[in-house]
Amino acid sequence: MASIYKRGKTFTVSVSVPYQGGYKKKTKSGFKTKTEANQWAIKTEGSKIDVDIDFKPSQLLSSYISDWIDTYKTDVSRSTHVGYEMTLKAVSEYFENTSLDQVTRHDAQKFLNEYGLSHSLATSQKVKGHLSGILKDAVADGIIKVNPFERAKPHGTNAKDNSLKFLEYADFKRFIEYLKENHEPTHDIMLVASLSGARLGEVLALTPNDIGNRTINISKSYEERLNIVKEPKTPSSIRTVDVPGWLTDYLLTLSKDNNERLFDRQQSSVNRELQRILTRLDIPKRITFHGLRHSHASMLISQGVAVEYISERLGHKDISITQKTYLHLLQVKRNKEISHTITLLNSL
Structure with missing residues (x-):
């Protein structure tokens, strides 16, 4: 059964699709109306009978991360979920239309360097941990061959005075x-x-x-x-x-x-x-x-x-x-x- 909800000014829809002997959530955002989102859901769910939907390396990095959060972080605490959403926001703004297979270690390090200019080291470490863990799954699923964030080093500003x-x-x-x-x-x-x-x-x-x-x-x-x-x-x-x-x-x-x-x-x-x-x-x-x-x-x-x-x-x-x-x-x-x-x- 599809799940359709409004995120900002557009609609997002999630459906469960067959993947490597199990099921995985497929999510798509940016629909202007709920009807458009529902039509995509019907078409996508119909493909469960015809052929498995392939999660390709050409999938946007931000889209994959969004799918991953919706699939694996459904029962976490509010603060944990907010943390992952903030990571997704940072990635969406920096990488924009970059696909999974286009992200290199060099890109990952540049992202963390820039992110660290305006965030504390602790926050940057958390973001790096999120991304490394998420893309580790992408490697395990055979979507990409190398995790670009695995050996990247987070940077950040000094934390506020404890006082x-x-x-x-x-x-x-x-x-x-x-x-x-x-x-x-x-x-x-x-x-x-x-x-x-x-x-x-x-x-x-x-x-x-x-x-x-x-x-x-x-x-x-x-x-x-x-x-x-x-x-x-x-x-x-x-x-x-x-x-x-x-x-x-x-x-x-x-x-x-x-x-x-x-x-x-x-x-x-x-x-x-x-x-x-x-x-x-x-x-x-x-x-x-x-x-x-x-x-x-x-x-x-x-x-x-x-x-x-x-x-x-x-x-x-x-x-x-x-x-x-x-x-x-x-x-x-x-x-x-x-x-x-x-x-x-x-x-x-």
Whole structure:
């Protein structure tokens, strides 16, 4: 059965076609009307009986990547899917009408060089990883002989200063006080994240059953794009986090249905409200929602809480992830400990 949907001002259609003993999704975009898209779908599906549709090396690179995403990335998280769509957008703009068999290693490297001029190294590495993985499948399927991105080297600009990713202690305290004084769903979502270090999807998945006596049990995550509640990011993300008693008492008043999610809000609306509050409180740093998680951890580090316990609260796989993420803050703490140690030794 064909799937027809509107992308921008044109229609896109996808159908499943026979390919090497199995089935593969064939997608075509650019139809001006839904009727045109449907006619192509009928003709293409009809070919399932007559002859297999061949995925040729002359297929546009951007078209192949679009097909691949629609086929193999149907059940990934929203953020992962957005990442692949951004890669597709970059490829479409740079390679335009370039076919699979026309892309050389030289072309791949030039693309990554240019992309790196306006993006961080981490982002460029992710794009290179996407393209290398996608075209590895093209090689495996016999569509092309060599993966042009396999040995290409990503480049990028320096990442933003880590201090921009979290709120300083005084601003974080004012932010939390504002949320406590102005309860409403989006504010409550931010309040839970600020006091627990939970990710947005984890907060949106919470039900009354997850709220204990001064604890929040995090065992699932809400995926907005698919509108499903699923297992969290990693097994280590399943954890019980200690929080103030007044918070759990308040959360238990929000719903009488133990299986109903406490918060039903779109992620975009929560992020917009976060920016409004930062402006309202005259807080100069502009952080994302994930920055509340960083602010939570940074606050605990600055107040001398053990990094092992912080790692458990955040649900990191191991303590090394926490140490790497907050290296700059831990170094500041270490310098203070060095100074304190020297002072102590000098007093002997």
